[in-house]
Amino acid sequence: MRNLITTFFSALLLLGGVGCTHLGTSGFAAGRTTEAELRARLGAPDMVWAEPDGGRLLEFSGQPSGTFCYMIAVG
Template identity: 55%
Template sequence: MRLAALALCTALLAGCATPDRDARLQPGVSREAEVVALYGQPGRVWPEADGGRTLEYSSQPMGRHCYMVRLAADGRLVGVQDGLSPAGRALIQPGMAPEQVSRLLGRERTRVFFRLSGEDVWDWTIEPDQTGYGMRFNVHFKDGVVARTTQSMVFPSRLFPGFDD
């Protein structure tokens, strides 16, 4: 009985593992095949200048993370970053091109063009702040480059409880 309970707990904990905290993945040791076996096919694969690759595991539109799994040219794990962490979001600067933003933050939740302002706004669901309300990180593009970034609160829907928009 204890062995079965221990096996169940281990399986549940493994199911909650994320690439950035998964003890089964070791930089310099783990290979691409292990990452794919554990987390499935990435949403996108970004080639790197040194011959390596970055595997993108985005949880958008409802999730709050985008794990960028960096591999060396030989396929070994270099490291994992959450592009939607505060540090990842801080890398977005005015003047960046859309592809540069995607390489850092991963696939966006939505894109909306505002005709009057001429801004194309992409957003990502991120971890809530101390208010407890949902949050979005917004990147405003104007004339094909980042003009600014903002954050917005997501208030619960009164018509459809459990849906935030």
């Protein structure tokens, strides 16, 4: 019975991790990574926000399946 419970919870943990998403943002460096590199790696942003100083804020969202939203300032 103990093995059955252990197997059940192990399978539950494994299946719970299958739905997780990740954009792959490792390797970006503030001040060095260009907008072209961001777009090449992450694709088109979901939204682009204009900043008062002329820069842009790029929104890369993992929602609704994920629980994160990356806001990356460029310019």
